[in-house]
Amino acid sequence: MVQTEAAMEAYNAYWANSFIPAGDIMWMVLILILAVVALWQARTFVSQF
């Protein structure tokens, strides 16, 4: 199933008032950055304890 026009409209409406430029992409970028930092910390933690 492809997304309907109504679904895409509702999805895009969420990011329309975002204070972050290109909010619809940047939320994923932020999650990826946080995930990499958490993994790096977990690797450090394994070597320390």
Place this chain on the structure above:
Amino acid sequence: MDLKALKKQESKRKISKGYMWALFCAVFWGIWYLPGTVVWVLNPFDEMYGVIAETNGDAVSLVVTAVLITAFNALTVMLALMVWNGVLQKFGELGRTLKEFNPCSKWFFLASIFGGPVAILGSFMAMGFIGGAFAAVAALLYPVIGSVLAYYWYGEKITKRAAIGIVVIILGGITIFGGGLITELGAGEVPWIGYLGGLMAAAGWGIEGAIAGKGLDIAEPDVGLTLRFVGENIIWWILIVPILAIVGFPMYSFAIQAFEPLTLLVLIFAGITFGFCYVCWYKSFPLIGVGRGQGIGNLYGLCAIIFIFLFFGDVPQWTILLGGALCVAGSFIMFTEEAGELETLRGE
């Protein structure tokens, strides 16, 4: 450096790492609300909601759609945890822990029952029958149940300072969602099933934390949590989804339609945030105790408000800012606790 000083230094390092993991948990939990919110408007879930609401009403439709979303969330969490365990090279440990059912994995499968169908389903019941703000406030109370249970079950120490910190964070959370809560409760007759859902959410996550704390005495948090999600996937995909399909809800037809690029992408990001949030939550328990880990984890309410403000542009009301300040104050009360108080997490 003498042995005593080394021990003190080690203890301080352990505590700061414990708070760091609990904070990571709150941040991931808060940002999870972005994919967790937008997935509802995407196909097939929006159509599923409409189709079921036509025949069974809005509340039932919300709970049944939530079951399918949660089942997919559990599936993508497993993928995220496979990456986590792969990076940490824990697959061998995962196999070893899985084989040791009686001493180890039974605790995590038990935790999956309380954290999955009890807490998550309860939260959705509270959301469907009363409202989102009530569900959030009810869930914020889980550290009370978790720390009380951990105290009576295996004597986990909870200092006066930590207890005050937890209470202040909970008060902050209640203030954050207070406006919505009053509106929802004042809207008319509140069905008892909504309150039951709220109780299930608080009790479910609280009990899960206490059980996990017990299991983590002898197992690693990374693999322990992965086993907990193996259990949750079994519960959703082998028990609840088939039962709902047998009862007559179109679970499988909509589940197949979820394999659409944008829906999958949003679900994968929901899985990364939820999975990493949970693994950080579990990692904090052996370091600072269940009560503190859950208390700091409760900062997710504040984090969610910040991320929703930044990415959805929803400007928070003054009550939210006051609640946020209380959350931060509660965290500081806990962070500034003397390291000596946390040297032993269990009672004498």
